[in-house]
Amino acid sequence: MFKDNWIHELAKLEENYEPCVMVTVLEDRGSVPRDAGTKMLVTRDRIIATIGGGHLEHVATKMAREMLIASEKSLKVERFNLGARLGQCCGGMATLSFEPIGTQQNHLVLFGAGHVAKALLHIVATLPFRVTWFDEREEVFPETLPHGVKKLVSDDPVGEVKHMPPNSYYLVMTHNHQLDFDLTKAIIDREDSRYFGMIGSLTKRKKFDFRLEQRGYSQEQIETMICPIGISAVNGKHPAEIAVSVAGELIAHYQGQALEQKRPTKQYRNQDLTDQHSQPSDVGEPPLEEKIA
Incomplete structure (x- = not known):
């Protein structure tokens, strides 16, 4: 007996x-592997339930993933003759429908609920x-949240990072530079x-580059962090202006566009590292303009 568990699995996929x-x-x-009304779900890496296996299911899965x-x-809607040409000996005919459900969504993990984050x-x-x-x-969150946004009040935001799904986007916009560094x-x-930006x-x-290097992080690792964030064509210090600039960079990234190079040049970094040997490593909270990309 076939185990058609697709209803519960579909709910999980949508969630x-x-x-x-x-x-x-x-x-x-005629003779077909499964009767009319049978369903299966195809994701990019899984098959849930079955329409009977064999080459018909193989071809259907390939079409669904395409x-x-x-x-x-x-x-x-496609019709299949289950004969030798399809690699099956049933001799019947099956008509299949292929219905896309849901759209691919990126997962953004946002730390900090300040004015820029809200905008x-x-x-x-x-x-x-x-x-x-x-x-x-808790009190800094708005009373109502846009669709698709889940708020989490946590005493340990750094510890929450390990629980996030793989291939997430990350934006760090907290009110505390030490917390930014720990994140x-x-x-x-x-x-x-997939993307890691910090305001x-x-x-x-x-300063963060220097502190990360002192703790043994490689240049390749450090370069995964984007700071400042946002596209240079949109500048300004109003939260809405910064938000538009950062959103533009997120869009460019998921559309596969190359992002602007905003990291200091090697010569500039070396000079800065020389200057910082006489400075304490802990960074205090700067004025507002220092936090704006």
Whole structure:
């Protein structure tokens, strides 16, 4: 007896914003592996339930995954003769529908609920992102959240990093530079972020680079951090202006565009490291303009 568990699995996929294609046997004539109404779900890396196995299921799975890769949204109907040409000996005929369900969404982990973060979420909520939003302070969150945004009040935001899904986007926008630095180490240590940006000036970037180098992080690891964040074509210090700039960089990234190089040159970094030997390594909270990209 076949175990058709696709209903519960579909609910899980929708909860995790994972797209799939539902393959349904619409019509069966003659001898076919499964009857009309049978369904299976195909994701990029899994098959849930079955339409009977064999070469028919193999071909259907291949077609479904091609639809996922192409981000197709329209339903398709295909008819298959289950003869020698398809590699099956049933001799019947099956009509299958291919229905895309859900859209691929990136996962953004946002630390900090300040003015810029709040302005940014109004934009991100309209983009293909689902957001996990962290802060230690319950009172700083707005009363209502945009669709797809989940807030988490945590006394240990650094410890939360290890629980995030792989290949997430990370934005660090907290009110505390030491917390920013601890989050930076935790995110880099994961080695699986799709994007890691931190709000701040070039001065903050140089100080963090120096501290990370002192703790044994390689240049390759340090370069996974983007700071300052945002596209240079949009500048300004108003939260809405910064939000638009940062959203533009996120869009460019998930669209596969090359991001601007904003890291200090090697010569500039070397000079800065010389200057910092006489400075304490701990960084205090700078004025507002120092935190703006």
